[in-house]
Amino acid sequence: MPTRRRVMTYGALLAGGAPLAGCDDGDVQQATALLQRRLALPGSVDGHERLRALVHAATLAPSSHNTQCWRFVLGRDSIRIEPDFTRRCPAVDPDDHHLFVSLGCATENLVLAALAHGLQAEPQVGRDGRIEVALAPTRPQLATRYAAIPQRQTTRGPFDGHPLPAATWRQLEDAAAGNGVNTHLVSDTAGLERLLDAVAAGHRAQFSDAAFVDELVQWLRFDADEAAASGDGLFVGCSGRPSLPPWLARRLVRRFLGARAETDLAAEQLRSSAGVLILASDAAAGPAGWVGVGRAFQRLALEATAAGLQLSLLNPPVEVAALRAPFAAAFGLGTLRPDLVVRIGRGERLPDSLRRPPAAVLA
């Protein structure tokens, strides 16, 4: 049963809607997430409100550890997307690769939302990774990928183990094409087992690093109240794990978090996936190139979502710098930098993650 405090908190959040007595933490989180994901109807907003609607759609993008590491600056006919370095994760992402990939994901959402609202968006990415998006009037177009923005989620549960037709893989690879990004498909059993070995090596390196574990725990949200209070971070229910009172969970979590447990989970995830797409790009690309990787990944994620597929990421082997070169060699990527490891298949949805409101990310 929810506590009285929880019922009141979420009653307030739902702006006087039906009381949530009887809901478990996952239900409460999902009710909040659904409300947060309601996009403004194209044509229903204009001027400043229309730009805010684009920012709202952008904030529904994925970000590493759900840090939402972005700021938006509204102009008259433009929006600037900037990194929020106060939300960087120096342990898992020392070179800010994931931070700029996350900005790219937000950029892609913003471009799709602009088109739906009758604006042609032209993003220019500076060498420092800041993105200036010029907006000009055009005929409104509702793309399938735009409609998929509220549905897209990172689904960390098991998938159904069925393969996907070659035509579907082509469709997904086509969606990711562009922005200097290469895709590499791994769908055979031996390849997936080699991937699992690489993920296991990544977990061993990361979970033996106290700074990595401290940072991860800092971004974990142990119940729906905690997730709603911050509007960011990794709610345990989004990984199919049970909620616990945060004071207790913070005492216990380090006993349960570890390379072996994470690799067991990854084994279940990989062995039930239809396959994995590795995204790789020019090793010298830097922030501007990483924004491009994010745009490509978000196109892939939205295309998959629109096709009724689920996906999640298994990035440890590309996050540990020393493992990147052996990983690239093992999967024939040559001198490219492996950016993201994306597992794809059909599976059940889990609760959606939360976001901070647009007002919190407008500079």
Ligand SMILES: Cc1cc2nc3c(=O)[nH]c(=O)nc-3n(C[C@H](O)[C@H](O)[C@H](O)COP(=O)(O)O)c2cc1C
């Ligand atoms: C650059 C980047 C790296 C990520 N790496 C991982 C990862 O290694 N493992 C994982 O489970 N999720 C990963 N994620 C997914 C985020 O945790 C997820 O996007 C965030 O929690 C918000 O949830 P949502 O995608 O369901 O909206 C990554 C996301 C991004 C953008």
